Amino acid sequence: MPHALEGDIREKFRRSGYTLTSQRRAVLEALGEAKGHPSAEDIYLIVKKKNPRVALGTVYQALSVLEEIGVIGSKHWSESPTRYDLNVEPHLDIRCVRCGEVSEIPSVEFGELEERIRDNTTYEVTRAMLVLEGLCPVCRRESTLSP
Amino acid sequence: MPHALEGDIREKFRRSGYTLTSQRRAVLEALGEAKGHPSAEDIYLIVKKKNPRVALGTVYQALSVLEEIGVIGSKHWSESPTRYDLNVEPHLDIRCVRCGEVSEIPSVEFGELEERIRDNTTYEVTRAMLVLEGLCPVCRRESTLSP
DNA sequence: CTCGGCATCAGGAACGGTTACTGATCGGAG
DNA sequence: CTCCGATCAGTAACCGTTCCTGATGCCGAG
Numbered sequence A, B: 001m002p003h004a005l006e007g008d009i010r011e012k013f014r015r016s017g018y019t020l021t022s023q024r025r026a027v028l029e030a031l032g033e034a035k036g037h038p039s040a041e042d043i044y045l046i047v048k049k050k051n052p053r054v055a056l057g058t059v060y061q062a063l064s065v066l067e068e069i070g071v072i073g074s075k076h077w078s079e080s081p082t083r084y085d086l087n088v089e090p091h092l093d094i095r096c097v098r099c100g101e102v103s104e105i106p107s108v109e110f111g112e113l114e115e116r117i118r119d120n121t122t123y124e125v126t127r128a129m130l131v132l133e134g135l136c137p138v139c140r141r142e143s144t145l146s147p
Numbered sequence C: 001c002t003c004g005g006c007a008t009c010a011g012g013a014a015c016g017g018t019t020a021c022t023g024a025t026c027g028g029a030g
Numbered sequence D: 001c002t003c004c005g006a007t008c009a010g011t012a013a014c015c016g017t018t019c020c021t022g023a024t025g026c027c028g029a030g
Helices: A002-016 A022-033 A040-050 A056-068 A113-119 A137-145 B002-016 B022-033 B040-050 B056-068 B113-119 B137-145
Strands: A073-075 A083-085 A092-096 A102-105 A124-135 B073-075 B083-085 B092-096 B102-105 B124-135
Touching: A022 A040, A022 A056, A040 A056, A056 A073, A083 A092, A113 A124, A124 A137, B022 B040, B022 B056, B040 B056, B056 B073, B083 B092, B113 B124, B124 B137
Parallel strands: A092 A124, B092 B124
Antiparallel strands: A073 A083, A092 A102, A124 B124, B073 B083, B092 B102
């Protein structure tokens, strides 16, 4: 699986002028290992297992480069660190306000909403993101028993 | 204008058990004076003009009480402090990534989107918010001249 | 009116996520 | 191989926000 991506990623690195260093590769690999939507800290801990000398700052810098050249995406919920994602396609994610788990919502598109937004503002829209919060099935059950 | 709201607000305070103190009233008034969508710091500075002894922490605590009882709303964009708003109705706001100005987008509703989301997730959705970023007319013009 | 108790407040310290800085190290062009 | 710019490790600083502590105000009971 990682090999399938390699070519694409290498290409994006070449075009951007950034170099695909071992640290940046390690961050990408960690992002693949961590299921779901890890935070910078999560990624840092995974990367550190293989190379204990990496610094948290390096992970942040790698993530920002990776996002800039479009090989990863990020989402931010208030009151919680930014989450990163190998899925670069536009899609919806919802975060459990109780346990923090982030999960993807399939088969829902913005549709004409974005168009209607562009028609009703003088701003040039550069980013539209639906921030969803809720209770995951586990937490919903638990919170009805013990709030 | 403030007087029209008073009754409603007093009512919400009474029902909640919180007291409508002078500091909380000052925060509300500041929120009315500041056009647009002020941050906690903005509000703090306005309140401080009339009462230099207020603490920033008090403003934060007042804002959280006011939000809890539903007389104000808040929105958060990453990389920028939370903005507060007297408009409690669901509505869209867009933030300029260059100058930070937040402005309201009229006449756009979520529509059936929220329904479709609920149908496609096992989560119980508690909050759905569209986070919009863009360039305001002024910044768009300036950024084409001097990026 | 006075007292006691509880919510609230001022002031400032602490926190968590992120960024900025600095000197060391790497890696590719020549 | 050597040199130079990009990258990195390590650490300090930053910023928005929360937490903590003792003081202050407010309200009801007596």
